[in-house]
Amino acid sequence: MHRAPWPYPRVLAHRGGGAFAPENTVAAIRVGSERGFRAVEFDAMLSADGEAVLIHDVTLERTTNGTGPVAASSWAQLSRLDAGSWFSKEFAGEPIPRLLDALGFCRSHAVWSNVEIKPSPGDERRTGAVVADVVTRAFADLLKDGARPGELPDPSVPLLSSFSVDALEAAREQAPALAYGLLVERIPRDWRTRLERLGCVALHCDHRHLDAKSALSVREAGYWLFVYTVNDRPRALELVKWGVDAFCTDRLDRIEPSLLDARGP
Ligand code: G3P
Numbered sequence: 570m571h572r573a574p575w576p577y578p579r580v581l582a583h584r585g586g587g588a589f590a591p592e593n594t595v596a597a598i599r600v601g602s603e604r605g606f607r608a609v610e611f612d613a614m615l616s617a618d619g620e621a622v623l624i625h626d627v628t629l630e631r632t633t634n635g636t637g638p639v640a641a642s643s644w645a646q647l648s649r650l651d652a653g654s655w656f657s658k659e660f661a662g663e664p665i666p667r668l669l670d671a672l673g674f675c676r677s678h679a680v681w682s683n684v685e686i687k688p689s690p691g692d693e694r695r696t697g698a699v700v701a702d703v704v705t706r707a708f709a710d711l712l713k714d715g716a717r718p719g720e721l722p723d724p725s726v727p728l729l730s731s732f733s734v735d736a737l738e739a740a741r742e743q744a745p746a747l748a749y750g751l752l753v754e755r756i757p758r759d760w761r762t763r764l765e766r767l768g769c770v771a772l773h774c775d776h777r778h779l780d781a782k783s784a785l786s787v788r789e790a791g792y793w794l795f796v797y798t799v800n801d802r803p804r805a806l807e808l809v810k811w812g813v814d815a816f817c818t819d820r821l822d823r824i825e826p827s828l829l830d831a832r833g834p
């Protein structure tokens with residue numbers, strides 16, 4: 570539990586560039602960055618041989634020219650796929666990035682990230698551990714040895730989140746110094762016990778199921794509250810009035826990255 574203000578940018582581009590570029594690619598992060606977004610959310614999953622890559626679905630069809638489960642392809646196979654043509658000709662040939670490369674791009678462009686650990690079914694613990702290890706390697710210079718329990722890392726270091734409890738447990742065992750958020754659709758009754766047990770500093774929920782009273786409970790308990798995916802400007806402002814710390818959006822055209830900068834918690 571903590572009571573510090575949210576130390577990260579408050580508006581994140583969902584899956585990279587939102588509606589303007591193929592999701593979960595470096596091109597998407599670049600587009601978001603060019604539009605002034607200083608933070609992104611993206612999804613990380615493992616290839617058959619354990620490389621962490623950016624992709625949302627457990628199968629390749631929707632966002633690449635490949636077929637079958639992501640977990641059935643090696644990194645060498647995934648690296649040859651086109652993850653841009655499905656979106657538009659302009660992005661033809663855009664590859665699936667490795668998590669390590671996406672984090673390198675983010676660092677070099679001063680873009681903060683929320684890495685969603687998105688395991689293929691049955692691969693939860695391995696995915697959590699590998700993603701945490703990759704983030705640790707990418708930010709090794711900012712992670713102190715011997716950080717005290719509960720001490721948060723430098724705010725440039727990504728926040729890791731997941732719907733998978735197993736993935737979060739394995740990630741935290743691998744990298745206890747990182748900051749973690751539990752993703753849920755609806756806030757469960759026992760949310761506080763779950764956050765405590767998992768050592769999470771934030772609860773991430775679907776804003777469509779949030780109400781002002783629940784938002785207040787989370788904030789009063791000293792946890793950060795992140796919501797996904799807010800594409801409507803008045804709704805974003807309402808959520809912030811309820812105490813929501815940050816959110817991700819697809820609509821980089823409707824919601825400006827600085828929307829919440831001048832507003833208090
Ligand atoms: O991390 C929030 C959000 O990305 C969760 O939903 O399906 O877009 O990964 P999804």
Ligand code: MG
Binds near residue numbers: 610612
């Ligand atoms: Mg996601």
